[in-house]
Amino acid sequence: MSRSNNNEYQPWRAAGFLLPAVAFFGVFVVLPALSALALAFFRADGLAMREWVGADNFRELASDPLFWKSIRNLLWFAVLTVPVQTLGPLLGAKLLCSLRSPRAAYWYRTLLVFPVLVPGVVTILVWQELYGATGPINLLLDAVGLGEHARAWLGDPATVVPAIVAIGLPFTGGVFLLIYLAGFLSIPASLIEAARLDGAGPLRLFLSVELPMLRTQIGVIALLSLLGVLQNFDNIQILTNGGPMNASLTPALYLFRSGFEFGQLGYASALGVVLLAVCAVLTVLVRWAGRRQA
Amino acid sequence: MKDAAHSRQGWLHVVLVVLSLLTALPFAIMTLMSAKDLGQLTLSFWSWPSPFRWENYWFGLRVTAEYLGNSLAVSAAVCVLTLVCAALAAYAFSRFRFPGKRGVFGAFVMALMIPSALLLVPLFLVCRELGLLDTRWGLVLPQAAGALPLAILLLRSFFEELPRDLFDAARIDGASELRVLWHIVVPLSLPVFSTVAILNLLSSWNNYIWPLLTVQSESLRTLPLGLAFLMFEQDLKFEPGKLMAAYLMTSLPLLILFLFLTRPFVKGLTSGALKE
Numbered sequence: 254m255s256r257s258n259n260n261e262y263q264p265w266r267a268a269g270f271l272l273p274a275v276a277f278f279g280v281f282v283v284l285p286a287l288s289a290l291a292l293a294f295f296r297a298d299g300l301a302m303r304e305w306v307g308a309d310n311f312r313e314l315a316s317d318p319l320f321w322k323s324i325r326n327l328l329w330f331a332v333l334t335v336p337v338q339t340l341g342p343l344l345g346a347k348l349l350c351s352l353r354s355p356r357a358a359y360w361y362r363t364l365l366v367f368p369v370l371v372p373g374v375v376t377i378l379v380w381q382e383l384y385g386a387t388g389p390i391n392l393l394l395d396a397v398g399l400g401e402h403a404r405a406w407l408g409d410p411a412t413v414v415p416a417i418v419a420i421g422l423p424f425t426g427g428v429f430l431l432i433y434l435a436g437f438l439s440i441p442a443s444l445i446e447a448a449r450l451d452g453a454g455p456l457r458l459f460l461s462v463e464l465p466m467l468r469t470q471i472g473v474i475a476l477l478s479l480l481g482v483l484q485n486f487d488n489i490q491i492l493t494n495g496g497p498m499n500a501s502l503t504p505a506l507y508l509f510r511s512g513f514e515f516g517q518l519g520y521a522s523a524l525g526v527v528l529l530a531v532c533a534v535l536t537v538l539v540r541w542a543g544r545r546q547a
Numbered sequence: 548m549k550d551a552a553h554s555r556q557g558w559l560h561v562v563l564v565v566l567s568l569l570t571a572l573p574f575a576i577m578t579l580m581s582a583k584d585l586g587q588l589t590l591s592f593w594s595w596p597s598p599f600r601w602e603n604y605w606f607g608l609r610v611t612a613e614y615l616g617n618s619l620a621v622s623a624a625v626c627v628l629t630l631v632c633a634a635l636a637a638y639a640f641s642r643f644r645f646p647g648k649r650g651v652f653g654a655f656v657m658a659l660m661i662p663s664a665l666l667l668v669p670l671f672l673v674c675r676e677l678g679l680l681d682t683r684w685g686l687v688l689p690q691a692a693g694a695l696p697l698a699i700l701l702l703r704s705f706f707e708e709l710p711r712d713l714f715d716a717a718r719i720d721g722a723s724e725l726r727v728l729w730h731i732v733v734p735l736s737l738p739v740f741s742t743v744a745i746l747n748l749l750s751s752w753n754n755y756i757w758p759l760l761t762v763q764s765e766s767l768r769t770l771p772l773g774l775a776f777l778m779f780e781q782d783l784k785f786e787p788g789k790l791m792a793a794y795l796m797t798s799l800p801l802l803i804l805f806l807f808l809t810r811p812f813v814k815g816l817t818s819g820a821l822k823e
Contacts (some may be wrong), residue, residue: 260644261642261644262645263642263644264643265645266637266639266643267645268645270636270639270724271639271651273632274632275651277688277691277695278654278658278696279676280673280692281670281673281688281693282666282693283654285659285666285669285670286665286666288669288672289665289666290666292669292820299671299672345566348559348563348566351559355669361563361567363675364567364571365567367570367571368574369749370798370801370802371798371801372752372753372770372797372801373771374770374771375774375797375798376573378574379573379574379576379791380793381575382580382787382790387589392593395691422569422570423569423570425566425570483662484664486664491775494794505662505664508664509664512667513668522665522669526665528665529661529665532661
């Protein structure tokens with residue numbers, strides 16, 4: 254709040270301007286957030302039953318094999334997702350920036366970014382069709398003589414997680430690409446010129462000049478990608494609802510199902526509190542690392 | 548030297564064409580399937596559709612028209628509500644001093660960290676208490692409230708950069724604060740408003756979980772919800788062509804909008820995600 258000293262002291266006016274936002278925010282964000290924290294210490298089914306149980310929900314969580322399975326699945330998702338989501342768009346941006354024709358760059362960028370505009374549910378449902386028992390992927394495998402590898406990709410515990418991650422193929426586009434592009438554009442041309450004069454080749458230029466200058470973007474995108482993996486579950490809910498045999502169940506989806514399928518609102522909230530703590534710690538850690546580097 | 552540079556550009560194009568094709572491939576398959584009936588799909592999946600099943604598209608339009616309308620109404624309402632409330636609040640944060648300013652602002656910033664899954668259960672209970680379940684307002688209000696923190700953050704940082712003299716001059720002329728906001732701040736801030744609007748539209752347009760939880764009546768279903776249920780509802784297990792046609796038709800509105808608004812879209816998406 255750099256200029257706050259010049260601002261007028263107007264508490265009543267300010268209150269009037271803030272009222273609508275604060276009212277909505279209070280009722281639909283703060284109140285639910287606080288009651289989620291409280292609910293974590295109750296056994297509640299959302300109807301009549303609500304009983305104080307102290308930390309029982311958390312204790313139960315710690316010894317719930319399904320919870321630990323969801324954590325293992327989550328790690329598997331994260332290991333597969335975060336590196337490709339962080340580095341894929343970086344590669345895409347580098348390629349676009351190396352093009353000499355701005356027109357070509359514009360068209361490639363449009364092509365790489367357009368899936369952002371397709372409703373997420375459509376992308377998911379189309380892939381569901383692609384993965385079907387008689388879907389195009391299995392047809393293709395059959396056609397090239399690899400028929401024995403055809404399978405129900407989303408119905409096999411061994412392939413379900415990679416199959417869900419692969420929906421992002423080829424991982425070079427999306428909003429992350431746009432962030433990297435803005436990053437490349439903000440590198441001073443003089444810096445690149447100087448490196449060229451010193452005899453740096455394209456690879457050297459990328460590794461020693463551009464990569465260090467994009468540190469912040471890389472950090473932010475890795476964090477956004479990780480938070481996305483932690484929080485998103487609607488794609489998994491639609492595709493498998495956590496199956497087969499809970500092989501794609503993540504903590505966020507487990508929370509959702511505990512609350513709305515099994516009616517254990519307290520247990521779901523305890524899971525949510527753990528999730529919130531993990532998100533907060535990760536965010537603080539990454540910011541701290543970013544600040545130390547800067 | 549020159550030849551080497553030339554061939555490097557050539558390779559760049561090759562790689563980018565391959566990446567573009569890979570990106571488009573699922574949607575190309577969707578389009579191919581959408582023009583065929585089951586017989587054509589079973590006998591010759593990859594061949595050019597002949598005859599072309601135009602009726603699939605009519606069917607797709609017919610069964611999704613209501614969902615499209617609902618999504619348009621909900622997204623527009625969320626967007627307007629978010630923009631109005633966030634603009635007022637951001638104006639207060641950037642123009643006035645008042646007790647508790649840091650605390651209130653801090654609360655908005657902290658809310659950005661809350662996983663949405665955590666809020667689902669208690670938000671559901673709140674909406675039940677307020678009688679908002681299975682209503683349009685039950686879709687609009689929580690989504691608008693959830694979008695406020697990011698919107699306020701983006702608008703405030705833009706408002707703070709506006710030249711100060713402008714406001715003082717206007718106020719000396721006797722303009723009220725609301726008039727200053729509407730006649731001076733808003734017209735000067737259109738870029739950031741379009742950023743916020745685009746981010747907001749994309750997220751409410753794609754929201755699947757909240758409507759899934761709160762909507763019972765078929766007549767209130769939004770697009771993502773309607774599409775997810777389409778296969779069972781219309782008994783399309785053995786009509787993938789019709790299903791794909793419906794998906795294709797419902798993807799078009801935003802894509803067409805994008806054709807006209809490429810620049811603001813790209814700028815909006817970038818600055819929205821980059822701001823810390």
